[in-house]
Amino acid sequence: xxxxxxxxxxxxxxxxxxxxxxxxxxxxxxxxxxxxxxxxxxxxxxxxxxxxxxxxxxxxxxxxxxxxxxxxxxxxxxxxxxxxxxxxxxxxxxxxxxxxxxxxxxxxxxxxxxxxxxxxxxxxxxxxxxxxxxxxxxxxxxxxxxxxxxxxxxxxxxxxxxxxxxxxxxxxxxxxxxxxxxxxxxxxxxxxxxxxxxxxxxxxxxxxxxxxxxxxxxxxxxxxxxxxxxxxxxxxxxxxxxxxxxxxxxxxxxxxxxxxxxxxxxxxxxxxxxxxxxxxxxxxxxxxxxxxxxxxxxxxxxxxxxxxxxxxxxxxxxxxxxxxxxxxxxxxxxxxxxxxxxxxxxxxxxxxxxxxxxxxxxxxxxxxxxxxxxxxxxxxxxxx
Numbered sequence: 001x002x003x004x005x006x007x008x009x010x011x012x013x014x015x016x017x018x019x020x021x022x023x024x025x026x027x028x029x030x031x032x033x034x035x036x037x038x039x040x041x042x043x044x045x046x047x048x049x050x051x052x053x054x055x056x057x058x059x060x061x062x063x064x065x066x067x068x069x070x071x072x073x074x075x076x077x078x079x080x081x082x083x084x085x086x087x088x089x090x091x092x093x094x095x096x097x098x099x100x101x102x103x104x105x106x107x108x109x110x111x112x113x114x115x116x117x118x119x120x121x122x123x124x125x126x127x128x129x130x131x132x133x134x135x136x137x138x139x140x141x142x143x144x145x146x147x148x149x150x151x152x153x154x155x156x157x158x159x160x161x162x163x164x165x166x167x168x169x170x171x172x173x174x175x176x177x178x179x180x181x182x183x184x185x186x187x188x189x190x191x192x193x194x195x196x197x198x199x200x201x202x203x204x205x206x207x208x209x210x211x212x213x214x215x216x217x218x219x220x221x222x223x224x225x226x227x228x229x230x231x232x233x234x235x236x237x238x239x240x241x242x243x244x245x246x247x248x249x250x251x252x253x254x255x256x257x258x259x260x261x262x263x264x265x266x267x268x269x270x271x272x273x274x275x276x277x278x279x280x281x282x283x284x285x286x287x288x289x290x291x292x293x294x295x296x297x298x299x300x301x302x303x304x305x306x307x308x309x310x311x312x313x314x315x316x317x318x319x320x321x322x323x324x325x326x327x328x329x330x331x332x333x334x335x336x337x338x339x340x341x342x343x344x345x346x347x348x349x350x351x352x353x354x355x356x357x358x359x360x361x362x363x364x365x366x367x368x369x370x371x372x373x374x375x376x377x378x379x380x381x382x383x384x
Contacts, residue, residue: 148303294353
C-alpha cells in the first residue's frame with residue numbers, strides 16, 4: 001500500500017528517549033499495539049521512544065483519479081466509541097470501493113509510530129486524525145502533508161490557512177463529577193474548585209505524556225495560572241497545586257471518565273463528549289463547562305504526502321466533513337465543525353463555547369513539546 005522507496009531526505013535527526021504516551025461492506029481491520037507502562041505513585045505513565053525528524057519539504061503532486069478498490073490506513077487518537085461507527089459507516093456507504101482500516105492509540109504513541117516509520121522510510125498512515133493541532137503543524141513544516149481542499153461548509157477558523165489540515169470535530173476539556181457521590185450544588189464549577197481540600201486524593205486528570213488533549217489543556221492552564229521556577233526547576237502553578245491536593249494522573253482521557261463513573265474518583269478534568277457517551281451508557285457522571293472557560297480544541301484531519309491513495313484519502317475526509325458525516329458525529333455526542341449543525345441536546349453551541357474558551361498556544365506546543373512534558377513531570381511529581 002506504500003511506496004517501497006524513501007521519498008524523503010532526512011537532513012537532521014534527533015533521538016530522545018522519554019519516559020512518559022458492491023456487496024456487503026467489509027469490516028474495518030483494527031490494528032492494535034501493546035503499550036508498555038510504568039505505574040508509579042498511582043500514576044500511569046506511557047513509555048515511548050520519541051524521535052524528532054526534520055525533512056526537506058515535498059512538493060505536492062496532482063491527485064490521480066480513483067480507479068478500482070483502494071484501502072487506506074487511518075492513524076487516530078479518536079476514541080473507539082466514535083472512530084469505529086464512523087469507519088463502519090464510511091466503509092458501508094462509500095460508492096468508490098474504498099476500505100478504511102485504522103490504528104488507534106494516544107497522540108504521543110501516534111507521533112512516535114509515525115516518526116519511527118519516517119526513519120525506516122515506510123509510512124503506513126494515509127490519514128491522521130488526532131486531538132492536538134500542534135502535531136499536524138509540525139508535519140506541515142517538515143513538508144510531510146498533502147494539501148486538501150476543505151468543503152466550503154467548514155468555517156475558516158477550523159482550517160489551516162495553507163490548506164494542509166482541517167478540524168473534523170470540536171472537543172472541550174472541562175470538569176466532571178460522579179453524580180452518586182457529589183451533588184450538582186457541591187460539584188466544581190471552575191478550574192480552581194478542583195484545588196479545594198475537600199477533593200484531596202479524589203481529582204483525576206489525563207497525562208500529557210499520553211494524551212494530546214491533555215497537553216493542550218496543560219498549555220492553556222499553565223498560561224492562565226502562570227509558572228514559577230527556572231529551567232529544569234520550572235513548573236506550572238496550577239498543576240503543582242493539583243499535585244499538592246493529591247490529584248491522580250492516569251494515562252488517557254477515557255481512563256479519567258471510567259474512574260469517575262466507577263467512583264474510584266469523585267471529580268476531575270474530562271472531555272465533554274466522552275462524558276456524554278458515558279451518560280448515555282447509564283454512567284453516574286456529569287459534565288460542567290467551567291465558568292472561566294473550557295479548553296476548546298479543534299481536532300485536525302490531515303493527509304500524509306506519502307500516501308499512494310490520495311483520492312481515497314480525500315474521499316474519506318470529504319465524508320467526515322460532509323453534512324451527513326458531521327450529523328453522524330453529533331449523534332455520537334460530538335460537536336460539529338459545521339456551525340449550521342445543531343449540537344447535541346442541552347449542549348452549548350460551538351460559538352458560545354469558543355467565545356469563553358481559554359486560549360491555547362499551539363505554536364509553543366509545536367516548538368517545545370518535550371520541554372512541556374518535562375515541566376509537567378517535575379511540577380506533578382518532583383517539585384518540593
